[in-house]
Every structure is written in C-alpha cells, then in structure tokens.
Amino acid sequence: MARQPAKTLWYDRLRYVFLEFCVEESMDVKVDLDDYKVTFSCKNADGVEMYNEIQFYARVNSKDSQNKRSGRSITLFVRKWKDKVPWPRLTKEEFKPGWLSVDFDNWRDWEGDEEVEAAMVEQYAELMQKVTTKGPPPAMDDLDFTTQVVSCCPAKLSIETGGKKQTLHGFDVILEDTILFPEGGGQPDDRGFINDIPVLRVTRQGPGALHFIQTALEPGSKVQLVLDWDRRFDHMQQHSGQHLITALADQMFGFKTTSWDLGRQRSAIELDTSSVTADQVAALEQSVNDKIRARLPVVVRELVVGDPEIQMVRSRGLPEDHTGPVRIISIEGIDANMCCGTHVSNLSDLQVIKLLGTEKGKRNKTNLVFLAGNRVLKALERSYSTEKAMTTLLKNGPEEHVEAVKRLQNSMKQLQKNNLNLLRDLAVLTAQSFKSNLAQVPVFVLHRKEGDSEFMNIIANEIGTDETLLFLSVGDEKAAGLFLLTGPPETVEQLGPRVAELLEGKGSGKHGRYQGKATRMSRRAEVEALLQEYTSEQSTEQ
Template identity: 55%
Template structure:
C-alpha cells in the first residue's frame, strides 16, 4: 500500500478512520535517548500521513486528535501507530505531522539519492547502505577509499543540480512493471505488499524507494559533504548535511570560531597556528612538571627516611600521579607503612598501599572497601583508583590499629 504521506509528502494535516486499536506494550525512546517499555495502543488507520520507518529513513512524529504518536512502524501493507490513548474502531480522527522533523528527513533522504546518483554515475562509487543520523548522515560507498578531488567534484555537481531546480517525481507502479527494469534498487523487502514507488530525479536517476522526498531539488537548499573515513569491510563512509542542517552546522561553527577568537586573541585565519603553538607549549610545560614531580617524590621519600620518627608515611598530593607514588614507594621500600593518595582528596583519585609482610594482606581489603577502591595487589603493594578519598582519615585509623598490633608482636 502507498500511504498518503508517500503520495503527498508535503501534506501536514489529514483525516482518517480507525480500523483497529489494540492494547500493547512497546519500547519508546525517552528524552535521554534510552528505550523504555511503555504501555499504550497500536492503532491502524485506513490511511495515514505519518510515515513509518523504512528505506533508511526514521519514522515521523505527530498527533492523532492531538494525542502524541510515539512510534510508527510498518507491518506488511499496514502502518502501526503507537499512542497512549485508546481510539474507537470506526472513529474519524485528525492527523497532524511534526513538519520540522518530516521536512528535515525529506531533505536528507533526497540529498542521499542525489549524492548516490552523482557518485555512482561519475566515479563508480556505488552505495551499499546509508544512515539518516540525528545530526549528520552518512552513505556507505562500496570502495576501500576515495579521491578527495572526486569528493569535491561530487559536492560541486550536487549543488549545481540544486541550483538548476531539477524536479523530483514519484511514480507508483506494481511488481513486474517494465518501469522497474531501468531503476536503481536493492530489492523489495520480504514482507512487501501492493504497489511500488519509484522516485525519479529528472535527468539524473530513478530509484525504487518508500521514503518521503522533496518535489524539487531546490528545496534541498544546499548540500555539504563533510568528508569520508574508512568504513567496515573495505568500504568508505561519506558524511553529509543537507538543507537546514547546513545552516545549523554553519551557525555552530561560527559560534565556536568567535569563542576561539576570544580565547586565542587572534583572527580566525590564525586559529590553527595559535592552537598548534599552544599545544607545543603545553607539552613542554607537562614535561617540566613531570620532571619536577619526580624530584618532589624523591625529596619526600628522602625527608621521611631522614626523620626516622615514624614508621608510617601517609601523604596526599592533589597533582600527583601513579608514577609519583611508585617513586616514593620504591625509594622507601618495605621498611615503613605507606598510604599514598593523589587527586581530589574529597572525591575521586588514586591510592597506593605498601608495607612489611602481611600489611597489605591484612589491611588492603578493608581500606579498599572504605575508600571505594578498585585495584590489584602484587606482593606487598596494592594500588588503583579510589572513589571516596574523603574517607582517607578513617583508612589511616585502620593502619594505626594494625601498626599497634604489629609493634606488640615484634
């Protein structure tokens, strides 16, 4: 069946009749993008302007009598609308489509057809699949790599076709029709029933497709190819934006450019040079800081050993790291009880526990549990991550108690 949304993709309101309404449960995407089981009803209509997913295009959103349609799926020749309210069979209802979402999908889908046709016709880059993403879409090309000059030329040619106001025409035919012999297709779904749609970009290509499309390439506004990258199994993914997404992307890029200009204190044409210089300086500072931190670790260990007042060395250094703690532990050895921590002393960080024979085995698990530690013990040393360094003082109490028993046994 060809739905009204496929007959006229620009139709935003429509009246239809309920033919079935059954209680059910379905997984629906929430605001966080998670699929959540939701109670509702599967509603079938005698026709619909709400597109069910298919052809690589996601389903529409809209309302039935102002009740939000949370999901639309296709089952054979039927479109199944998932809603949160029951409707009576035979009831006449008014449908409304979320036009912003619909037109965005129309632009991306028609852009995909156009890019695919130009890429294949000029360079033999055949499309094996595509993905209409929420922000960026991509086409999977059946080639291991592409030539950048060719990609630039494809972008130039698709935008030239947009400027030429090329019409996009939909033909409805049937399985076995001679029209299908000359169109591009990957075949019909196994559960296909009824008529077949052919989407023709005049003078460029004709393709079997169930999706919604613009009626003229000028409605795409423009297409921007963002680039390509290696895909799976010797294929290449070509990333693109069309229509309103190009304007949105340009706006975000300009906002970022303004922020960079403010922080880097130079004109946009100098941004790359300024960032490159800053990265080199940062690497030098990091190298110097690492060297200083190593020196501090050696000094801390030396200071402790020379004092010889206490056999327990507990130290926290916010800017320290695993190497810092290991240097101290290696310098002091197993002659003392060590509890070293780095990072946020009121939250997440890292720890190292070391000491004479039996210390880690006796206290390690208790301290790990207390500070929310995750790590491994090797010999007389244990180290890893800690989620609750604010409980460091209680951990030191456990060490003091062990040391008291240790001293009495010595």
C-alpha cells in the first residue's frame, strides 16, 4: 500500500496553533500528540495511507489539546505552553524533510489580530466541546514522569564554570525509577527537574542512578520528573549518528572505531587508522546521508545474558557491574551494536550529518570530527552570521574575504615592523637626552604605554651607568605591564623584590638589573617614592 504525506495547513493564534490535515473521507484516523511533536496517520477514500510527523517549534500543552474529524479534514487544536508567544514557523527546523508537506502560505500571525481573536473565542469554545476525547500521550514519549524517592544523602559535586573549579554541596537522590539517563557509553548525562528542582548531574550506580540536586527530598515521597528534551534529543542525534558513521566506516574502508567523544559543540570518533584521505571522508559523508534519506528504522532490543545472538553484534564488552538484560541497538540492514545510550527511532530524525574533517589522534590513530542534526543547522547559522559581519567589515563579498584578510595581515606586519623601528629610535634618543643633561638626577623614571622589554633594555644599555638608578616600565597604566630596575648592583639587589611586591608582580635579576611582570602598574608612584627615599637616605649617610 502506498504511503503519502498528508498536506497540512496551519494557523498561529494567541493561545492555540491549529493544524488541518487535508484528507477527504478519512478512515482509521490516529493522532498521537505529546508536548513536543505530533504523529498523524489515516487512510483516504482510496485506501492510501497518509502520514505526517512534526516536531513542534516550541513546547505545547498536550493535555489541553484536542482534535476533530470532518468530511474533508482532521483538525488539531494545539494549546501553546506560553500564551501570546508567536510561532514564526511550525516546526523547529528551517529545512523540512521531503516527506513533510506543509503549506506555509497559509500561515497567519496573531500580532495585530487581537480583535479577531476575541471575536472567535466563543467559536473556539464551541469547537472544543465537539471534539473527540483525547487519551493519554504514548508512554514512551511522555516527558513528565511520577516516581518515588528511595533515599536522599548529602553529597558534593565538583564542577567547572568559566575555567574555574568549584564544589557544590547538595544531595544524591535515588529514585524508584527514572527517565533521566546517567552518564555512560560515551554519552553525557541528561538534565531535568525533580519537583521543579534542577538536576545538575546524573551518574550510574550499579543498575540505578544518582540524581544530584541542592534541595533535600523526603524518602518515600512522590515526585515528578521533567526531562530537558532539547539536550536529550541532541544527544540522541549525535549518538545514533556515531553508530551510523562507525558502521559505514568499517564496511567501506575497514576503519574500526576504538572510542568516541560527544562534545558540547562537536563530536569525534577515534578510528584505528593512521590516516583518512579527503576522498574517503567525502565518500563516507555521502553514504551516511544516503542512509538518512532512506529513513531506515533504528530498533532497540533486549536480550538475556548468554543469548548466542549477542556474540554476533558489535561490542566492546559489558561493564563489570552489569546486571539485567543486554541492550542491542540495530540500524536496519547496517549495524547491530551493544549500547546503553539513547537513540532516535528512525535515521530520518538525524536530518543530516556533516563530517568536518580529521585530526591526528593518539597512538597513531585518527579522529573523525562530525556534526549531526540540529548541530548542523546551528553551525550553519553561526557561519552565516559571521559571514555577514565579515562582509560588512571588509566591504566585499564572501568569496573575497580570505584575500582581504591576507592583505590586512600583511599591512599589520609592516606596521608592527615600522613601529618597532620607531620604538628603537625613540629609546636611543631618550637615553642620549638623559646623558646630555649635565644635572643628572639620582633616580630616572620613565613609563611608556606602547613600549616593550626591548625598548627598556635599549635605554638601559645606552645609558650604561652604575651611578644612576633607572626605573623603566611599559604597558597600560591601569592594568598589567613590564618593569626594569637597573643601577648600582647592591641597590638593585635590595630594592628589586620590594618593587615587584609593590607592583604585585614577579621578577628576577642579576648584574645590576631586575626585571619582570607587574599586575598593578597604577602603583608606579609608590615605587618612585620608594626609590627617592632610598637614594636620599644613601646621600645623607655619605
């Protein structure tokens, strides 16, 4: 029997999104709706099956949504999770799979349409009274889950934020059951909420899971779990994408996967080969996306330990503390792999995979870097935003950006070279000016924002005296910089560490020179006062 996409019209309103599946004389109508997607199927008068699966642009309230059937269509009334929030498009994705037919010319925005909305309230209320009774959403897609607290124990969690490590105090909670995936199998853990309390980490403990939260819960109490679906679906796309790439890399080129890493922005598969050519990467990417377009099912099966079929699947072995059945993830006709992670149910949910290229790995291996699904769209959006900004700054088209940047780099190098030459000349002139001054002072202090260590050393070398104490510094006066103290060796040896301490920096010295880095150049005045006081005391003693 042929299966065809059902043409879908949709309308955006203040509180609802209305979907109309246009099928005359429909039969065997089935509408499965949860908070993030709807799956629709039916047969038309000719017996042809119609089908749509739509991931919504934003979360909806599935428990306050209904559908009704008429002679020419099936209408779905989807209640928005947040009222008065416009939907610029029906689904999360800018690019729709070919099997999803949506007429976007029929979209209407609610903004500026409040009067029409108010006038239709009674009509909507009447329609809601006539619609069919909605059953519960499918259990496997239900993102809200009620369970019971088994235990709650004090615990600590080490995290890193902005490059800084910190320890959080909280509680490890064990639940009777959970929908949050604990870290394992190369896949990061889920996030979500327990009774609106954020779950900051989920780790495996034998057959169970520890949920780290910062509010205590009473053992035996009922709690509701809510899953962070966006994070979960991203991990599902990357993990299933890894299985597909791994299987085809082995089939096509004999490259075995030894490990993989699901990163925050990109993922990498470690292949047991010293090199992968650009042609091999291109062929692999083409094959991977061909399988996605073929919409091959991804099936999860559980086998008992000892089942002979387990020996036939790809595996790196079971953990030592494994209990219960063995979980097998199969991609129809391509791969069967032992895996505990979360996966999509069909390769079409991956949307697209982009192989970014290879990097040299450890122990003579190669890392294959990739993006799957929504990450490809986000990367494209970032690249396009960068391209627009570069076009504005460089005042030319994208195809000319590289050459324009090369010209700027060459100009910058020439300017830096000219600047260094000028600084050297200025250092020599500064030193000569000091030497020509008959009334030389016992302490010479000079600061220059644009200088460097070479600038200071040239001045010190040109003056070349052990009688005058020189304090030279460069850098931003309100930030960090460099300093040089030179003069009588005994004086420099004694004052150098004190100067560094005043500037909250570090330094070292020998042969009458002490130099280093300063974190508070604004305290130069205190250093100058120290040097003046010291030289005055020495003059008095003499």
